[in-house]
Amino acid sequence: MRWFGFGFNAFGQICVQEEAESSSNAANEVKVISPTELSSHGDRSGCRGRICRIRASWSSRACLHLDEESCACLAGFATFISSEFRGCKDAFITESFLTLAFPDRVESWDLQKKEKTPSWTMEIKTQSESSDVNLPLVPGGYVALKPPIYHSLSPRLKAKSLALGAEHSILLTATGVVFTWGMGSHGQLGHGDLTSEEEPRAVEALWGMPMSSVASGGWHSVCISDGGDLYVWGWNERGQLGLPSRGLRKTAQQQQQNSSQQAGASCQEASTSSCEGLQEEQKHEEVFISIQAFPALLDVAPSCEIQTVSCGSRHTAAVTTVGDLYTWGWGDYGQLGHQTLASLDEPQRVEFFKTEQMRVVDVVCGTWNTFAAAVKEEVACT
């Protein structure tokens, strides 16, 4: 299994330039638009073996090696703490904290303070408690994106997994029920309105349909049903829901206008091209969605089941059961992997893996980038 990364790389969290190791990081290729294999860290630290899991923030990436000796390696900004952590089973990284789960404890390092010891620790006493650790879930609660680090959760929720957005949270229970809470102004809670919720509230629209996983972007929420259907809700400002986005069309028009604009005559030209744009809208009678306050079923690709989904701040990536990777949403940093910087409001397959004859088996998104795990496709004998 090989991991590939694409998108934002200003801190070298996908790949580093050979010469730039000691000098200013500004030499890193900021936008990696072509899926690039992650190099093993075997030569720099003692950490070896295949990468099993990845977690990523805006500026950093954590790799978990879980073969014989489990260990976590860091890349990007957070490497100043240490480049590896031995014995680590899981990691959760944000701009403020690096949280690590060990068999006997969970500890958080404050990335602002640059201290030699973790700023928060929690002991894991029993075997059953350790099964409560599925970061950011920890026994009794979860660790947040920014201070204060620990928040408690009612045990009645029977939390199985938790995803944290910029201003909301989405939780999946052991029985497949989805709860959301936090700010609702972008429709990200899925309760059909824009009000905020202080306490976890079940997403009623999904009642009766058990969900198998949840994911969260900055202002959008996604979940996969047991049957492999994908539900999306929240902000669609950059097409991150895969629904028609006015914001995308406007920017495309603006870019057209800017290239033909000249001072003085600008008003005349700008107004005619925008007039054409408006007429086009009226002709096709397209319905744009900027906020989706109820879960909507998204058809990622014809007759396909979704296996895994992950979100960056404003983009979404999904892997189908047949090993295709689809991405959509904001693409300014190359995070969609289609080898352009275009944003999309419709799911599109990442052709790179098809071309390389690889099956994608996992996907994890950082804030502005995407990491995909792929294996060589077995040649079918027919």
Next chain:
Amino acid sequence: MASLWSKISAILPPNEDQFPLQFSDKVESSVVEMLKWSRQQLYHDTVSTSHMLLAQIILDISWERLNTGTWRHVDKEWRRVYSYGCLFKVASLCRNSPTEDDILEAVRTCDMGLLMGAAIMDNILQRIVRILQNKIRKAAKEEAEDDHAKVKRIKPESRLFPVIKEELAVPRLKCPSLENFNRNYLLPLKPVILEGVIDHWPAFNKHFWSIEYLRSLAGCRTVPVEVGSRYTDEDWSQTLLTVNEFIDRYILNRDGVKTVGYLAQHQLFDQIPELKEDICFPDYCCLGDGDEDNITVNAWFGPGGTVSPLHHDPQQNFLAQVVGSKYIRLYSPEDTDKLYPHQSQLLHNTSQVEVENPDTERFPLFAEVPYLECVLHPGDVLFIPVRHWHYVRSLELSFSVSFWWS
């Protein structure tokens, strides 16, 4: 003659060490690192594409933070980061022989920083945009058409002014004394129109506020525009346009757009200090308890047909009419329950009733509520007492200035 970049460099700190980058710990170290790389690039002769890229990263990450949580609670530090992003982007645009488009983009960037950011380095974006505008004005050609005359030709029908019934008219006073205004109107919170109190404004004399004048002063500047009939409508939205674009599309109607656009409730005079010199604070504001720094001055500029639905504000208001005319109706706070305010938190200060076309089935009590009305003409100042309900419709091209004071 000094080049544009040398003028901008002159107001930037002389070197990296004197360029401040101080933030509270609300701004994460990784973002500060990015800011430091940008600062380093500013003082070294590097390829500007890389500099632009770093500036855009700072703009993108701070934009995401500005959209997190309610606007009121967005930490000022993130607005400062956004302003730094704008500063670095402007530097990148203006450094190497900028084209006219680069300069316009730089002006737009300064405006985004002024609108969404928070002042940094002694309000440097305001100082830079002044330099940029001077450069543009020197290069600008004269507008051939008489835009003002054209507006009158376009919409003759909107000159149907409502006839004000004598018994419902807002009283008018010519230059009342402070004592008279205070005793008879401010203290008892009664509306009144003050005449003759802004005749001395340069907006009426030295710099008559014609469309050509506004274009020359602010044409390339970006302002927020409300699009849609009224802010209670579902399809109402806000957008950002340059003053030129706003005038062309919504005043002169050059591209045949049917919707109404209104440059409303915008602190234009903070954004364009030269315009502030054409107006003065009404003397009567001294009867309040705050000082001039606490008075909010807003511009209201739009074509005929703009509507502000019936609503009330938490401060006293002097609404000064400079260009064109407006129909205004006023209802007392005592009658609030008969005005059917919206239930939601967001619109609790706004009535559900369409004042000039009320739904008598849904709002039966509205028809009986007493009111005062007027047509406000250039030179008039309407005193709208605090929390007094008011409805405004422009009758023609109009420019008003409001002063919110306590």
